[in-house]
Structures are given as structure tokens and as C-alpha cells.
Amino acid sequence: MQDALLKIWGLKKRYGSLEVLKGVSTDIHSGEVVVMIGPSGGGKSTFLRCMNLLETPDEGLVYFDGVDIVSADEAQKNRIRSEMGMVFQHFNLFPHLSILDNITLAPRLVRKLKPEAAEKKAMELLDRVGLADKAKAYPQQLSGGQKQRIAIVRSLAMEPKVMLFDEPTSALDPEMVGEVLDVMKDLAKNGMTMVVVTHEMRFAREVSSRVLFLEGGRIAEEGTPAEIFGSPKSDRLRLFLGKVSM
Amino acid sequence: MSAFLEDFALCFVKNGRWQYLVNGLGVTLEVALAAIAMGLVVGFLVAVVRSSHDKYGHFPVLNFLAKTYLTVIRGTPMVVQLLITYYIILRSVDSKIAIAILAFGLNSGAYQAEIIRAGIVSVDPGQMEAARALGLSYWRAMTRIILPQAVRNVLPALGNEFIVLMKDTSIVGYIALIDLAKGGDIIRSQTYSVYLPYLTVAGVYLVLVMTFTALLGRLERHLRATGADPVHNDS
Numbered sequence: 506m507q508d509a510l511l512k513i514w515g516l517k518k519r520y521g522s523l524e525v526l527k528g529v530s531t532d533i534h535s536g537e538v539v540v541m542i543g544p545s546g547g548g549k550s551t552f553l554r555c556m557n558l559l560e561t562p563d564e565g566l567v568y569f570d571g572v573d574i575v576s577a578d579e580a581q582k583n584r585i586r587s588e589m590g591m592v593f594q595h596f597n598l599f600p601h602l603s604i605l606d607n608i609t610l611a612p613r614l615v616r617k618l619k620p621e622a623a624e625k626k627a628m629e630l631l632d633r634v635g636l637a638d639k640a641k642a643y644p645q646q647l648s649g650g651q652k653q654r655i656a657i658v659r660s661l662a663m664e665p666k667v668m669l670f671d672e673p674t675s676a677l678d679p680e681m682v683g684e685v686l687d688v689m690k691d692l693a694k695n696g697m698t699m700v701v702v703t704h705e706m707r708f709a710r711e712v713s714s715r716v717l718f719l720e721g722g723r724i725a726e727e728g729t730p731a732e733i734f735g736s737p738k739s740d741r742l743r744l745f746l747g748k749v750s751m
Numbered sequence: 752m753s754a755f756l757e758d759f760a761l762c763f764v765k766n767g768r769w770q771y772l773v774n775g776l777g778v779t780l781e782v783a784l785a786a787i788a789m790g791l792v793v794g795f796l797v798a799v800v801r802s803s804h805d806k807y808g809h810f811p812v813l814n815f816l817a818k819t820y821l822t823v824i825r826g827t828p829m830v831v832q833l834l835i836t837y838y839i840i841l842r843s844v845d846s847k848i849a850i851a852i853l854a855f856g857l858n859s860g861a862y863q864a865e866i867i868r869a870g871i872v873s874v875d876p877g878q879m880e881a882a883r884a885l886g887l888s889y890w891r892a893m894t895r896i897i898l899p900q901a902v903r904n905v906l907p908a909l910g911n912e913f914i915v916l917m918k919d920t921s922i923v924g925y926i927a928l929i930d931l932a933k934g935g936d937i938i939r940s941q942t943y944s945v946y947l948p949y950l951t952v953a954g955v956y957l958v959l960v961m962t963f964t965a966l967l968g969r970l971e972r973h974l975r976a977t978g979a980d981p982v983h984n985d986s
């Protein structure tokens with residue numbers, strides 16, 4: 506197998522006296538869809554945020570595309586982040602910018618794309634998620650599901666090598682979850698490498714190639730969806746799966 | 752009625768005294784607008800240094816300097832700052848207008864800095880994260896994403912500071928600069944008439960402030976119409 510796109514080894518992170526990650530290691534290969542599940546406070550978000558260096562790990566290594574990114578300098582880190590997309594629970598669209606500007610800002614500023622080229626690309630992506638008519642709108646004029654689809658498009662406009670999702674549907678009204686998951690399924694089908702923190706177990710079963718169960722700052726169990734959902738080994742995972750709706 | 756007309760002629764027409772007010776108004780506007788602009792630049796820089804330090808520990812030395820600046824400016828009267836700038840710091844500078852602009856700009860910068868800092872703090876931290884996750888540098892994220900929202904959130908407070916500054920410039924008479932207030936005072940001293948010069952000066956300041964308030968209100972409405980409602984930031 507070729508070298509992993511993301512190689513994480515011995516990752517540790519503490520906030521004050523609280524050790525949130527206690528040595529996490531895993532490889533994420535191109536085209537994989539890895540779903541991360543686990544109880545609240547288990548360190549899922551922190552783990553995700555260490556991958557694109559929104560948080561700086563205290564110990565451990567993160568290699569992206571063969572490059573040690575923890576010890577990279579600021580300019581390198583900015584470049585590395587621009588190659589990883591991230592989608593947040595609360596969308597974090599820029600409220601003072603139109604949808605089109607939300608999407609084209611980073612391509613223009615970071616990738617130095619010409620405005621016309623950035624807009625063309627943005628319109629193609631908007632079309633793909635069925636929101637081309639919202640290009641001129643502002644974020645607060647959209648529903649939650651629409652905002653999240655725009656947030657995904659905003660990341661995709663940078664043509665990332667991997668997409669990180671932190672509970673992308675948790676802040677949505679139930680009837681809007683589907684439209685966002687559909688976009689994510691479409692991405693997965695087209696070969697996007699994805700790491701997804703979610704409580705949507707059906708999505709995990711249907712789409713993921715591997716499931717990580719993160720608990721107490723460690724990967725307590727991992728395997729294919731069939732293994733994790735079909736024959737969980739540890740009591741803790743069984744307990745956790747029993748609590749989340751399937 | 753004829754007594755009023757006589758007084759009016761004496762105060763404003765005779766010897767072209769109206770020019771004291773018109774020229775004075777020019778000085779007032781020049782000092783106020785330039786000082787507002789300078790205060791904005793200083794305020795932005797200080798606010799970014801202060802909030803970056805508080806949040807991420809960036810710029811320890813600059814932060815210390817910024818804090819000292821804020822303490823000194825906010826802890827001493829404006830008149831005293833103006834006199835110190837005129838008689839001590841810029842003793843060799845001839846242009847009184849330049850001196851006044853510097854003194855008021857530095858003074859207003861301190862107040863604007865604290866207002867803008869409050870605005871920066873009020874922006875959802877998710878905004879910075881999203882910007883950084885897209886690969887924007889800290890500075891780019893600050894100027895393109897955080898500051899526009901911060902300013903929008905504190906526009907009323909900022910506008911209030913501009914109005915206070917505009918009225919505060921009426922003390923430039925202390926360094927013998929003839930602004931609107933001093934112009935009215937000169938007319939009074941030449942004519943021994945008190946009502947018309949002072950009431951006219953007061954009226955002109957009032958019109959200035961009301962015009963400015965109206966412009967600011969329009970700007971706020973415009974921002975609200977085109978962009979986000981700053982109170983509901985869950986975007």
C-alpha cells in the first residue's frame with residue numbers, strides 16, 4: 506500500500522491538567538472515509554483539530570503528504586491548512602460576505618486565483634450542491650442545511666486533499682440532515698479522502714471504510730463498519746453503541 | 752427686532768467677522784477628521800496587538816507598550832495632553848494644526864482601540880478558525896474576516912467616540928489655534944456681545960453632530976441590509 510496521506514503517531518494534547526489525547530496513532534490513506542465516533546469529551550474534535558494544526562499537539566507526529574507538519578513554520582502551516590478542508594458543526598460562514606465571496610475568498614487570497622476563475626469554480630461547485638441561485642445571498646438568509654452545504658463548497662473550492670468534518674449535521678434540524686449527508690456521500694463516492702466525526706451511524710455504516718472509536722483520549726477500538734457495528738469487542742463500545750440511536 | 756439685526760451686523764458682518772466662524776469651522780473639521788482617521792489606524796493596531804496577546808500570547812513587548820499607552824492617555828486630561836504635545840514633545844514644530852491632529856489622534860486612538868478590541872472579542876471564535884482552516888494567515892484572517900465584523904458590531908460606540916472627539920477639539924484654543932469655538936470667543940472679545948457668538952457656535956456644533964449621527968445611522972442600516980445581523984452570529 507502507498508504511503509498514508511495523513512500519518513499520525515503518538516499524538517498527545519493537554520489543556521492545563523486535563524490530558525485530552527493520550528497517545529493516538531493512525532494512518533489515513535487517500536480515498537479512505539474514516540468515521541470517528543465516541544462519547545462527548547473523548548477528544549474527537551481535538552484530534553481532528555490537531556490534524557490541521559488548529560491545535561498544536563504537545564507530543565507526537567503528524568505527517569501530511571510525507572511532510573512533518575507539526576514542526577513546519579507558519580507560512581508552511583498556512584499552505585498545509587489550505588490543502589485540508591474543514592467543516593464545522595456551526596458552519597462558521599463569514600456573515601459579512603456574500604455566499605460567492607465566502608467561497609472565493611480563500612482561492613483568491615491564498616491560491617491567487619483571478620476573480621473570474623475563482624467565481625467560475627465557485628459557481629460549478631454551487632451548482633453541484635444545488636445552490637447556484639444563492640450565490641448573491643448572505644449567510645443569514647439561508648437555512649442550516651444550506652449553510653452547511655455552502656461551508657462544504659467553501660472548503661472544496663480550495664481543492665483539498667482531505668476533508669475533515671466535525672459533527673457537520675449535529676446543529677441541524679432533523680429534516681435538513683439528509684441534504685448535507687447526501688453531499689458528503691457524493692464526495693466519498695468521488696474518491697475524496699474524509700475524516701468525519703459524527704453521530705450518524707447509518708452514514709458510518711454505509712459510507713465509511715473504517716471506524717475509529719475514540720474514548721478517554723485513546724483509540725479504544727477500530728475496524729470496518731461491519732466489525733465495529735456487527736461485533737464490537739469491548740464493553741465500552743457496546744455500551745456506547747447502545748446509547749446512540751442507530 | 753432692530754436690536755437683534757444690529758447685534759447680528761456687529762458680530763458677523765462688520766469687519767468680515769463671519770470669517771472667524773467659517774475659518775474656525777474649517778479648522779475644527781480638519782482637526783477632527785484627521786484625528787479620527789489617525790485614531791482609527793492607531794486604534795486598529797493597538798486593538799489587534801492587545802487581543803492577539805490576550806488570546807494567543809503574541810507580541811508581549813508591543814502589548815506592554817500598548818497597555819502603557821492606554822493607561823497614560825486615559826489617565827490624563829485631554830487639555831494636558833494637548834499642552835504637553837505643544838510645549839514639550841513638538842516644541843520645534845510650527846504647524847499648530849499638525850500638533851492638534853497628533854494630540855487628538857493619539858488620544859482618540861486609545862479610546863478607539865478599546866472599542867475595537869471589544870468588537871474583536873465579540874466575534875465568534877469559529878470565524879477565526881474557519882479562516883485559518885482555509886489557509887489564511889493570521890493577519891489576513893484578522894483584516895478580512897475578524898475586523899470587518901468587529902467594526903460592524905461596535906459601530907455605534909465608535910460613532911459616539913467620533914462625536915466626543917469632534918466636540919473635544921473645542922479646546923484647541925489652549926494652543927492658540929483658532930477653531931470654531933475660539934472664533935466665536937474672538938468675536939465676543941471684539942464686540943462684547945455674548946449671546947449671538949456663543950449661541951451660534953453651539954448651533955453649528957449641534958448641526959455637525961446631528962449630521963454625523965444621521966450619516967452613521969445610514970451606514971448602520973446599509974450594513975444591516977447587505978450583511979449580517981451582528982447580534983445573531985450563528986452563521
Ligand SMILES: Nc1ncnc2c1ncn2[C@@H]1O[C@H](COP(=O)(O)OP(=O)(O)OP(=O)(O)O)[C@@H](O)[C@H]1O
Binds near residue numbers: 520523543544549552
Ligand atoms: N480549548 C480548550 N481548553 C480547555 N479544554 C478544552 C479545550 N478544548 C477541549 N477541551 C476539553 O477537552 C476535552 C475533549 O474535548 P473534545 O472537544 O476534543 O471532545 P469531543 O470528543 O469532540 O466531544 P464532543 O462530542 O462533546 O464534541 C473536553 O473535556 C473539553 O472540555
Ligand SMILES: [Mg+2]
Binds near residue numbers: 549550551671
Ligand atoms: Mg467535538
